[in-house]
Amino acid sequence: MPEPEQQSAATTPRHQEIGIAIIGDGYAAATMLIQLDERGVDPERVTVFGDTPPENIPNENVSLGSGKAYGTANPNYRLNVRADLMKLRPDDAEFSRWAETEIDDGDAATHAGDFYRRCDFARFTAETLTKCASSGGWGKVRSRVTRLTPDSDGGWRVMTADGGHYQAGMVVLATGNPDGNPSFTLDPPARDRLEDQPWKGVWDRTLKGDERIAIIGGGLTAMDILTTLFRHGHDGKVDLITPGGMLPPMQANWPKADEITPDGRVTTAHRLLRLWRANLPDDDWETPQWQSAFEGLRACLPTIWHHLPRQERIRAGYRLSRHWQLARFRASPQTVAAARAMLNSGQLELHSGRVEAMTATDQHAHLTLTNGQIMLADRVMMATGAGRDPLVQQCHDDGLLPRAMQGVEVDHDFQVYDHHWRPTQGLYAFGPPTAFSRGDVLGAGSIAKEASALADRLSDRLSVRMGEALR
Ligand SMILES: Cc1cc2nc3c(=O)[nH]c(=O)nc-3n(C[C@H](O)[C@H](O)[C@H](O)COP(=O)(O)OP(=O)(O)OC[C@H]3O[C@@H](n4cnc5c(N)ncnc54)[C@H](O)[C@@H]3O)c2cc1C
Incomplete structure (x- = not known):
């Protein structure tokens, strides 16, 4: 069994069982580590699995926390939430305070608050992790988890893409937002003209000034793409295809809302x-x-x-x-300003519809819409965000999870339901994959709250398991 790599000089005793295996190394994993640290959980009992490449991580010593949302160096990709609402701990405006002295960004301030670059939030996360008492004590396995199987003693076997096998008492799925899969027929030769990971923010390095761009999807990733094109002074025509034919609204400078107390009758x-x-x-x-x-x-x-x-x-x-x-899903004022300038100049055209197929000739990509319209482009940006998580898919295929499951369904204690719709012992999930069970748990602030509630359960259960082991 390969040993988990440690982030400090601390060494892992051989054959140590991992107490808590966190699968995923993005924002959710980072906020969970902070919550476990605050509860005094021994860091040597915790290991994070993930293979985010070093170039997407602001601080190699920490090597996690940026994930899909913040793991981009593109300066045009901004947070879509104002700074005081971006949190690593629930109810804490630490990021705003940190930003005042640590971020030099003349474009952040707007009438609706300060909207910083996403890479700066990743920097903040890395710095917060290094300040934790446990920092350096957590294990890190730089590989993707490909399979989970239950053990006879109520624990889990965790298998990784590089051939590693690990034993874990508890597993936490923090796998986040899966890569998008094309929801249209894609002719193989057309693949070269398709950019299917625009969230990485590196596609603009090969941008030619007059390329004709088609964007599939009209959400926040599409807005990031438009802002980048605008800031580059791109000359080519841009077509954006989205079912509603409209762009996200702008964030307002909204005051904290009075909490609505729903009565118990909202059950339908x-x-x-x-x-x-x-x-x-x-x-x-x-x-x-x-x-x-x-x-x-x-x-x-x-x-x-x-x-x-x-x-x-x-x-x-x-x-x-x-x-x-x-x-x-509201966009930052900077992003909306860029998109509206492109619309007003006629460079950007919005199309209401769905793409059915993508083919290509030597000269162009051809997009066929469901209404029969054909669109030509030099480069196609896929900004639909819809995708399947391969590990969750594997758990379905292995019969661990019900096929009818929407994302990863969990009970009130974040335990994942098994194929009989019973909570699975020792298997937990939180963050974006659990939205069907937990509601709108997609933004950083909500995920921090979820992590806090789950960390209470994990630290309690870890103490119980250690107590049992000593008896
Ligand atoms: C592009 C984008 C921008 C966003 N911007 C904002 C914003 O401005 N403000 C806000 O509040 N929210 C924002 N969000 C919401 C966002 O969902 C959360 O803030 C956050 O990204 C969720 O964290 P996560 O760790 O669950 O997911 P992710 O960020 O998706 O990270 C998951 C990580 O786990 C890894 N992983 C997945 N499967 C495995 C596996 N099997 N084995 C090992 N590793 C695995 C992935 O490679 C990835 O590094 C944004 C989301 C996206 C996608």
Whole structure:
């Protein structure tokens, strides 16, 4: 069994069982380590698995925490949330204070607050991790986890892409946002013209000034791409294809909302929709009062979601999801300004529709839309964000998880449901993959809260397991 690599001179005793294996090395893993540190969990009992390349990590000594969201050096990729709401610990505005002295960014300030570069948040995360008492004590395995199998003694066997096998008492899935898979037919020769990982932010290094660009998807990744093109002074035409034919709204300078206290009767999708309609003002959705009311609803969603039966969650997802996504994912003012300037000049054209197929000739990529329209492009940017997590897929294939599962479904204690829909002992998940069970747990602030609640359970269970081992 390969030994987990240690981040300091501390050595791992041979054959040590990992107490808590955290699968994933992004933001969620970082906030979990901070929470475990605060609860005094012995760092030698914790190992993080992940293979983020060093160039995406601001501090090699820490070697985690940037993940898909913040692991980019592209200076045009900004946080889409103002600084005081970006947290590593729940209810702490530490990032804002740190930014005042540690970030030199003349473009961050806007009427809606300060929106910093995402790579600077990764720097903050790395620095916060180095200040933890446990820093340097955690194990790190630089490889992807490819398979999990339960042990006879209630633990887990963790297998990695480089052939490693590890024993773990508890496993925490913090695998985050999977890579997008094309939702359209892709002719193999067209692959060379498709950029399917724009979130890395390196595609612009080979950008030619007059290339015709097509962007599939109209969310926040599309906004990052538009800002980068704008800042480069790109000359080529840009076509953006998205089902709603519109771009995300701008963040407003919204005051903290009064918390909405839902009554216990919101137990159906229908009642949730009624609550939503009753609480949103009849204003433009970019006004501070509209966003404030929306954020109030968002804050009470986890409580409501918790009480919705599974079938009602599916119903609510169908009926609310599109509106929720549009209102929820707001862009920074800098990003919106760039996109609107391109729209106003006629360089950017929005198309309402879906891409059905992508083919290519020697000269161009051809996109066929579901309405029959054909679009030509030199380069196609895939900004749809829809993807499957290969490890979760493997767990489905191995019969560990129910096939009908939406993402990774968990109980109130973050335990993943097994194929009989019973909580699986020692297997936990949190963050983006658990959104179907936990509600809107996608942003940094919400994930920090989830990590705090899960860390309570993990540290309690670790003490129980150690007590049992000593008896
Ligand atoms: C592009 C982008 C921008 C965002 N911007 C903001 C923002 O400005 N503000 C905000 O509040 N929220 C933002 N978010 C929301 C975001 O979901 C969270 O802030 C955060 O990224 C979630 O952290 P994570 O660690 O769960 O996921 P990720 O950031 O996706 O990291 C998961 C990590 O786990 C690794 N991994 C996955 N599977 C395995 C495996 N099997 N074995 C080993 N390692 C594995 C991945 O390689 C990755 O490094 C953004 C999200 C994205 C995708």
